[in-house]
Amino acid sequence: MRLKTNNLEIDMLTYNEVIALRDKLANGEIGLESAQAQYWKDFKEGQKSWYTKDWKERRAKIIKDKCEICCSKETLTIQHLSHPKKYSEYLREITRAYANDYIDNNSEIDKSKFIDHVLKNYEYVPIPLCPNCMGKNPSERVRKIPKYRCADCKHEFDEAIYKSAIELISIFYEDEDAYEVRDKCFVSKDKWKNIHNLSHVRYWLQREQAKNKDAEKIGKEAFLFYLNDSIQYLSFDDTITLCKKCAFNFDINRMELCPECKQYYKGLQYPTCIQCLPEEKRKAALESIEFGNEMREMHKRLGID
Numbered sequence: 287m288r289l290k291t292n293n294l295e296i297d298m299l300t301y302n303e304v305i306a307l308r309d310k311l312a313n314g315e316i317g318l319e320s321a322q323a324q325y326w327k328d329f330k331e332g333q334k335s336w337y338t339k340d341w342k343e344r345r346a347k348i349i350k351d352k353c354e355i356c357c358s359k360e361t362l363t364i365q366h367l368s369h370p371k372k373y374s375e376y377l378r379e380i381t382r383a384y385a386n387d388y389i390d391n392n393s394e395i396d397k398s399k400f401i402d403h404v405l406k407n408y409e410y411v412p413i414p415l416c417p418n419c420m421g422k423n424p425s426e427r428v429r430k431i432p433k434y435r436c437a438d439c440k441h442e443f444d445e446a447i448y449k450s451a452i453e454l455i456s457i458f459y460e461d462e463d464a465y466e467v468r469d470k471c472f473v474s475k476d477k478w479k480n481i482h483n484l485s486h487v488r489y490w491l492q493r494e495q496a497k498n499k500d501a502e503k504i505g506k507e508a509f510l511f512y513l514n515d516s517i518q519y520l521s522f523d524d525t526i527t528l529c530k531k532c533a534f535n536f537d538i539n540r541m542e543l544c545p546e547c548k549q550y551y552k553g554l555q556y557p558t559c560i561q562c563l564p565e566e567k568r569k570a571a572l573e574s575i576e577f578g579n580e581m582r583e584m585h586k587r588l589g590i591d
């Protein structure tokens with residue numbers, strides 16, 4: 287669907303088109319790449335769907351004729367109670383789940399492959415060891431000779447001992463909880479400069495393997511979740527109609543459906559909605575909505591918001 291607004295021209299799928307796209311992807315009629323191309327064509331994540339005619343028309347059918355908190359009919363807006371997640375968030379969640387599954391079933395990595403991986407992708411920063419007790423606590427002394435003193439066995443020495451990366455990996459393959467291999471002494475060579483111990487290194491390698499093995503499946507699952515969120519958002523199912531004042535309040539006070547009337551909304555801190563309060567309390571509550579908004583607007587004007 288194509289429409290023109292003052293200075294914008296956007297192609298965005300309508301509600302029904304998104305549903306059709308989701309169904310085609312789910313039953314395998316189209317692939318992930320094609321679904322994403324159709325959905326994201328001319329569309330940036332977070333773009334405002336209210337530029338579309340479809341959205342405006344369906345919104346007009348959904349919006350109620352009065353505020354669902356205070357019954358006012360002034361400047362009504364629709365408030366969404368849930369917000370869609372980003373595709374990248376779903377992708378990360380599902381990758382993690384696939385990785386955990388993969389690790390449970392493929393915990394073995396060939397040792398020589400692991401050594402290649404570590405040497406290629408990590409900088410090894412070895413820790414100095416005491417030559418007497420092999421403890422990890424030699425303290426370096428600036429002024430005194432010999433240079434080191436072991437905090438554990440009190441031995442003094444000039445040359446600390448270092449284990450090579452390959453030695454550490456061998457120990458790791460014998461016993462992954464061994465004292466020698468717990469330290470985070472591997473720094474990733476990529477831009478993140480992550481500091482890992484050997485079991486972290488192995489986790490990220492396996493996660494990468496899981497991701498590559500099931501890239502298409504993971505992407506598809508994540509994109510289906512993402513499309514479902516968009517459909518939910520576009521459906522206006524999880525929305526309430528609010529006047530301008532209550533919409534202001536709503537953003538800072540979390541609301542839930544009133545247990546008395548199951549029709550109007552109330553702040554979590556109140557037992558019932560304003561409508562269900564006894565006359566006197568209702569007046570006070572309406573005044574406090576008014577007051578809250580005036581305070582906020584004053585704060586905004588004074589720049590202390």
Ligand SMILES: [Zn+2]
Pocket residue numbers: 353354355356357358528529530531532533
């Ligand atoms: Zn209201």
Ligand SMILES: [Zn+2]
Pocket residue numbers: 416417418419420421436437438439440441
């Ligand atoms: Zn020592």
Ligand SMILES: [Zn+2]
Pocket residue numbers: 544545546547548549550558559560561562
């Ligand atoms: Zn009520």
